[in-house]
Amino acid sequence: MSKTGIIFDIKRYSIHDGPGTRTTVHLKGCPLACWWCHNPESQSVAPVVLFRGEKCIGCGSCVKSCHNGAISVRGGTLVTDDGLCDGCGKCCEVCPPEARELCGRHYTVDELMTQLHKDEIFFRDGGGVTFSGGEPFMQPEFLFEALDACGRAGYHRTLDTCGFVSKSVITDSVKRADLYLYDVKHMDPEKHKEYTGVDNVVILENLRAISEAGAKINIRVPFMPGLNSGDENMHALGRFVQPLKGITGVNILPYHTVAKGKHDRWHMEYKLSDLLPPTENQTRHAAGILEGYGLKVHIGG
Numbered sequence: 001m002s003k004t005g006i007i008f009d010i011k012r013y014s015i016h017d018g019p020g021t022r023t024t025v026h027l028k029g030c031p032l033a034c035w036w037c038h039n040p041e042s043q044s045v046a047p048v049v050l051f052r053g054e055k056c057i058g059c060g061s062c063v064k065s066c067h068n069g070a071i072s073v074r075g076g077t078l079v080t081d082d083g084l085c086d087g088c089g090k091c092c093e094v095c096p097p098e099a100r101e102l103c104g105r106h107y108t109v110d111e112l113m114t115q116l117h118k119d120e121i122f123f124r125d126g127g128g129v130t131f132s133g134g135e136p137f138m139q140p141e142f143l144f145e146a147l148d149a150c151g152r153a154g155y156h157r158t159l160d161t162c163g164f165v166s167k168s169v170i171t172d173s174v175k176r177a178d179l180y181l182y183d184v185k186h187m188d189p190e191k192h193k194e195y196t197g198v199d200n201v202v203i204l205e206n207l208r209a210i211s212e213a214g215a216k217i218n219i220r221v222p223f224m225p226g227l228n229s230g231d232e233n234m235h236a237l238g239r240f241v242q243p244l245k246g247i248t249g250v251n252i253l254p255y256h257t258v259a260k261g262k263h264d265r266w267h268m269e270y271k272l273s274d275l276l277p278p279t280e281n282q283t284r285h286a287a288g289i290l291e292g293y294g295l296k297v298h299i300g301g
């Protein structure tokens with residue numbers, strides 16, 4: 001019996017998640033809570049029901065469908081008790097205006113591989129599979145079994161990680177991954193903690209560890225004007241990355257406002273409502289600093 005994991009999206013024909021055309025598997029759960037998170041609904045590992053109250057027509061179908069009695073009406077409002085919900089998704093299937101949406105579904109590795117084999121033609125032509133999140137290392141046993149299955153099938157394997165994971169687990173993954181997309185969000189531990197909820201000590205140690213273990217690594221920097229865009233931060237990043245082995249390049253990912261839409265949609269607080277994307281001059285300037293350290297820099301995914 002293959003291991004079971006929780007996946008919230010399988011994105012086909014992705015061209016920004018590693019070389020060639022890829023299928024990106026988004027595993028649920030993340031140990032960080034970045035202010036600019038594009039998938040805030042994916043941060044918990046367990047499946048969750050998302051609810052858009054403005055679409056609800058009050059038909060009561062969801063309440064009747066729930067075998068766990070997890071949905072009730074309180075003060076005229078539908079309330080879901082997450083402690084009773086097992087993520088079966090029935091209430092979402094019966095909701096006429098699609099006001100309820102299940103985020104996260106159980107897959108066995110075999111079920112996942114059945115989905116991935118459908119895209120094999122792209123994998124034979126320079127593409128592959130990318131495991132992303134959330135944070136893929138939040139479900140290490142499922143992840144490793146899936147990576148091994150992809151390896152047996154001859155698929156190129158990319159791991160998109162925030163690096164906040166135990167050192168033994170991430171170094172153990174090196175023999176199973178062809179490439180890492182490794183996020184470095186800030187070089188200052190205090191600022192990193194402020195913007196993501198954790199400091200960067202483990203993340204930078206792990207970056208060094210997988211480099212020494214022979215990994216190929218593409219550094220990804222979400223470029224946030226006024227948060228991590230300063231010259232000092234870019235120089236600190238350049239100094240840290242320059243001596244590492246296996247660095248294929250650095251991608252600067254300019255901030256855009258997609259994350260705000262996601263937060264608004266699910267009625268979540270968004271701290272960066274007033275933040276504007278960087279200008280081309282700002283991103284070019286940051287790229288120039290990193291290039292000064294001999295790094296190959298690409299703007300965008």
Ligand code: SF4
Pocket residue numbers: 049065066067068069070071080084085086087088089090091092
């Ligand atoms: S997902 Fe299943 S258990 Fe959870 S509220 Fe809906 S019907 Fe009930």
Ligand code: SF4
Pocket residue numbers: 055056057058059060061062063078094095096097098099100
């Ligand atoms: S099934 Fe959908 S529309 Fe009907 S009460 Fe539940 S959430 Fe509202």
